[in-house]
Amino acid sequence: xxxxxxxxxxxxxxxxxxxxxxxxxxxxxxxxxxxxxxxxxxxxxxxxxxxxxxxxxxxxxxxxxxxxxxxxxxxxxxxxxxxxxxxxxxxxxxxxxxxxxxxxxxxxxxxxxxxxxxxxxxxxxxxxxxxxxxxxxxxxxxxxxxx
Numbered sequence: 001x002x003x004x005x006x007x008x009x010x011x012x013x014x015x016x017x018x019x020x021x022x023x024x025x026x027x028x029x030x031x032x033x034x035x036x037x038x039x040x041x042x043x044x045x046x047x048x049x050x051x052x053x054x055x056x057x058x059x060x061x062x063x064x065x066x067x068x069x070x071x072x073x074x075x076x077x078x079x080x081x082x083x084x085x086x087x088x089x090x091x092x093x094x095x096x097x098x099x100x101x102x103x104x105x106x107x108x109x110x111x112x113x114x115x116x117x118x119x120x121x122x123x124x125x126x127x128x129x130x131x132x133x134x135x136x137x138x139x140x141x142x143x144x145x146x147x
Contacts (some may be wrong), residue, residue, distance in 0.1 A: 021082045021089065028079040034066050037079050041090060044081050048088040048145055057124040058090065061141045064117040065092040072096050073137070083145070087126070091140045098132040 026044070030037055041062045045055040062079065069077040073096025080091040122128050127142040 021080070021091075022084050025080050025082045028081075030066065030069075030077055030079060032070060032075045034063065034070065037066055038063050040079070041081070044083075045088060045143070048083050050088065050143060050145065054143060058088070058141070058143050061121045061124040062090045062092065064120050065090075065139050065141065068092075068117055068139075069094040069096065086146070087142050087144050089140055089142050091138060093136060093138045095136040096132075097134070098130065098137050 026040075028037060028040060038059050041059050042055060045058045050058065066077065066079065069075060069092060073094040077092055077094035080093070082089055121139070121141060125141040126144050127140075129138075129140040129142075131138045
């Protein structure tokens with residue numbers, strides 16, 4: 001993982017991102033190394049008490065989001081994770097820009113290339129928030145702890 005990477009923060013970041021998460025927030029800057037991030041998410045989801053199939057869903061969603069950073073935003077980003085009494089949230093931010101922040105809410109058209117990752121994220125998570133602007137993109141994936 002890479003330290004000292006400038007990526008957008010949620011408060012004052014791109015678009016109209018939601019408010020500041022409750023403390024404590026774990027932050028993991030990354031540059032291309034996604035395997036370690038998946039292990040971090042797996043461990044945190046288990047500690048949050050998610051059912052095994054929900055752990056798999058969250059790991060899959062974060063894997064797709066971080067792969068999008070690699071594929072479309074130069075490979076440099078930050079994963080942030082926090083939880084409260086009702087949910088665990090994983091946030092991926094990077095310096096890229098998304099034209100359509102509603103992408104992935106509907107299945108991609110048959111025979112098209114691309115677009116499946118965001119669709120998978122929306123299917124796997126209970127709630128997905130995307131903001132994007134001149135300073136970058138923030139993707140928040142919410143998973144209820146009571147599953």
